Amino acid sequence: MTQEQRQARTVGGTPQAAGHASLRRTNLSLVLRHLREHGSTSRSDIAEATGLHRATVSNLMVELLDRRLVQEVGVDHAGTVGRPRRAVALHGAHIGALGLELNVDYIAVHGVDLGGNVLVDRRLGFDAAGSGPSRSLRELGLTAREAIEEMTRAGADPAGIGVAVPGLVDVDHGVVAFAPNLDWHDVPLAARLSSALGPLRVPVAVDNDANLAALAEYTSGVAAGTADMVYLTGEVGVGGGIIVNGRLLRGADGFSGEVGHLPVDPSGGRCGCGRFGCWETKVGLAALVRMATPERAYGPGSGPVPDPEERVAEIARDLAAGDRQTLVAVAEAGRWLGLGGSILVNLFNPRVIVVGGYFATLADWMLPFAQAELERLVVAGPAARCRFVASDHGFGAASRGAANVVINQIVNDPTAIMRPTPQPSGA
Known part of the structure; x- marks a missing residue:
């Protein structure tokens, strides 16, 4: 063999029956x-x-x-x-995989067939942080139904749905245990989304957004195949997906990767998790907006917000125009990004830290400061040989990863796909 x-x-490390x-x-x-x-x-x-x-x-x-x-x-x-x-x-053009991401201020959709052909790919602005679980799941259900109908019209019936959320997830039961920036506690997302889909009866799996984004990057991103890497989301919150020796690190209870809540400043501001001075209060998108454009600050609980790409595009325009306050804010966020990155390098010794979301969009301005701080603070110094790189998946990495999980399930067990029913002669 x-x-x-x-x-x-x-x-998952468990031998199958012979x-x-x-x-x-x-x-x-x-x-x-x-x-x-x-x-x-x-x-x-x-x-x-x-x-x-x-x-x-x-x-x-x-x-x-x-x-x-x-x-x-x-x-x-x-x-x-x-x-x-x-x-x-x-082949598998008739088999679809649907990936969804529900985040603080948007819902992302990525649907593909087994051959990797993209059938639906979009992101919708939505204030999930201010809507609560019930309304958010209704919106997610409507979005999923629309995507399924679109995929079906293209000839692919979804074999499963993967959902990415920014929080601690009990993957085995599809329960969001705690999502601080959404203010969710013990939400049975898989069961409730399945119920919202009604007779469609598509299997639903749920996982942390950074974990799924890391898997997408490992499979097809800028550092694809790198055995030891860290992926960082660049959203209102900051999560981390950690690949060690080619495998996703989940931890004893599946809750690893909550790097945004590393305590980096005891005298810092209050985080969505209720603690003070967490890393994401220094480098999250909401933190950057507060520093760069305090008159347009936003965050969890602040009401409707624009699509994050629109907000980041505003910051990029200000940077290109040489706005001093914005340049100072991005440099500060970059240094904090490097400080937190150095902690991860000291812990896991990755070869690459892939940054997504707004980090990737502003990479040209932010990453030089982050890389310099990383190299200053990593104990192993140049021997660690770790670099920041910008993802090219943008804000869609997690939904891509969610769809990829469904594809992997099919590949791992092709017998789960039913043989087509023979048509009667003359039909």
């Missing part, structure tokens, strides 16, 4: 994952890459074709002698 097969037989059905599921997943990562290829190349017998691959391909998860895409002539080999590729 190859190393990749052994890894595929473990989900046996024919489990082994077949593992092998189907192995083939599907290879096609997802490497694109179209021949059956013989799949056998060579995975260590599976050619006859086994051919047998597995029959089932994957039957489930419409792969398709034959022509003839592969590369490097062949004799009879050409028929190539296969990931």
Whole structure:
């Protein structure tokens, strides 16, 4: 058995039961994952890459074709002698994955099919912080239904929904345990969204926004494949997704990554979590707006707010115009970003800190100050070799990651996708 097969037989660190059905599921997943990562290829190349017998691959391909998860895409002539080999590729245009993000001041939507084709991608301004759980979940349900209808019209039925939220999440039960900037406590988001969807009955999974964004970055971002990295959200709040040795670090109870609540200034302002001097009170978007444009300050509980990209665009225009107050505010936020980043580097020794949200938008102005402070404060000095880089996913990283979780579930267990019902002859 190859190393990749052994890894595929473990989900979340728990060995799956051995046996024919489990082994077949593992092998189907192995083939599907290879096609997802490497694109179209021949059956013989799949056998060579995975260590599976050619006859086994051919047998597995029959089932994957039957489930419409792969398709034959022509003839592969590369490097062949004799009879050409028929190539296969990931298909699944009829299978969708919907990612949603509910944050303080917006709802983001990202829907794709199994092949990675984007079917819906947008962000809606919404004052979730001032709306409470019931109204927010009603709005989230309406947004999800509209997205599902749009994906269905495109020919893809969502196999699942992933939801990203800025807070502590009990992933196993789909419960938001505590989201300080939303003022949510023990909200059963998965169950309530499932209820709001009614007869659609699409499975719902919930996770922390920074965790999902980190997975998106690790899969397809500017530092894709970097085994040790940290992702930082740049929202009203600041969260962190931590990848260690290629795996998401969740902690004993699944609540790791709440880096925005690192205490960095005992005499600092009050945070949404109720404590004082948290890191996000220095580097969160609301903190920057208060420093740069105090007359337009906002934050949790302040009422309707503009889309965060609109607010950041205003700051970027002021920076480009050389507004001194804005330049000073961004430099200050950058130094605090570097200070908190140095704590993370001292703890986890990542190779890269990827910054998203507004951090990425203002990276040209902010990151030089952050990098200088990071290098000044990291104990290992130049030996740590960590750098800040700006995400190119913008404010959509978490919703991308949420959709990606659904895709991973399908790839991990292709047998969960039902075979199409044969149509009666003459139908």
